[in-house]
Amino acid sequence: MRKRHGGPAFNDCPTILIDETMIPIPLGERTACTVTSKAAKLVRCEQCGRHYAYLAIREGHGEGMNLLWLRGKAAKSEAQTEAEAEAREKLLAAIDPVPCPGCGWFQSNMIGAARSLYLSWLSRVGVLMLGFGLALVFFFLLGFKAFPDSEGWTLALRLDLGAVVLGALLIVVRYGMARRFQPNQLPEATRISLGNAQAMIVEDPKIISAFSTRGSEA
Numbered sequence: 001m002r003k004r005h006g007g008p009a010f011n012d013c014p015t016i017l018i019d020e021t022m023i024p025i026p027l028g029e030r031t032a033c034t035v036t037s038k039a040a041k042l043v044r045c046e047q048c049g050r051h052y053a054y055l056a057i058r059e060g061h062g063e064g065m066n067l068l069w070l071r072g073k074a075a076k077s078e079a080q081t082e083a084e085a086e087a088r089e090k091l092l093a094a095i096d097p098v099p100c101p102g103c104g105w106f107q108s109n110m111i112g113a114a115r116s117l118y119l120s121w122l123s124r125v126g127v128l129m130l131g132f133g134l135a136l137v138f139f140f141l142l143g144f145k146a147f148p149d150s151e152g153w154t155l156a157l158r159l160d161l162g163a164v165v166l167g168a169l170l171i172v173v174r175y176g177m178a179r180r181f182q183p184n185q186l187p188e189a190t191r192i193s194l195g196n197a198q199a200m201i202v203e204d205p206k207i208i209s210a211f212s213t214r215g216s217e218a
C-alpha cells in the first residue's frame with residue numbers, strides 16, 4: 001500500500017462523485033427533451049347545463065444526465081419521462097378559456113385565463129419597446145453627451161425615451177383593461193362561434209361518465 005508524506009493510504013480514500021458544477025472537469029452531458037401533449041377536457045356548462053369538450057395542449061420539459069457518456073439511452077429516456085410527466089400534470093390542471101358552444105358562456109373558472117389572454121399582444125409590444133428602449137438609452141446618452149449640439153443624437157435620445165415611456169404605458173393600460181375584461185359581455189353570437197370553433201357538445205352519457213371516471217372533467 002503506497003503512502004505519500006505520511007498521509008492516508010490511497011486505498012483508504014473514499015470514492016466521491018463530484019458534481020460538474022463543483023470542478024471544471026466535465027462528467028457527462030445533460031440531455032434535454034420537450035414534449036407536447038394533448039388531452040380532451042370535459043366541461044359542464046354552468047349556464048345551460050350541457051357538457052362540452054375541447055382539446056387542451058401543453059408542453060413538458062425534462063432533463064437526464066448522461067454521466068461519463070455511458071448512459072446516453074437511459075438519460076434520453078429519463079428526460080422524456082420527466083417531460084411527459086410535466087406535460088401530464090399541466091394538462092390535469094389546464095383550464096382554457098373556451099366558451100360553451102351551446103350558449104356561449106365562459107365558465108367562472110375560465111375568466112382568469114381569458115383575462116390573461118385578452119390583448120396580450122399589446123403587453124408583448126410594450127415589453128419589447130421598454131426592453132429595447134432601455135437597452136439603447138445608455139448608447140444614445142453617450143452620443144448625446146459626446147455631441148450635445150448634434151440634432152441627430154438629441155432626436156434619437158428623445159425618440160428612445162419616448163419609446164420607453166410608451167412601452168411602459170402600453171403594459172399598464174393593457175393590464176388595467178384585462179382586469180376589467182368581462183368575456184361574457186362579448187356578443188352572444190361571437191361567444192357561440194368561438195365555442196364552436198374550439199369545442200363540441202357531448203351528449204353521450206357513456207362518454208361523459210368515461211371522462212368523470214378518468215378525472216378529466218374541468
Ligand SMILES: [Zn+2]
Nearest residue numbers: 045048100103
Ligand atoms: Zn352553455
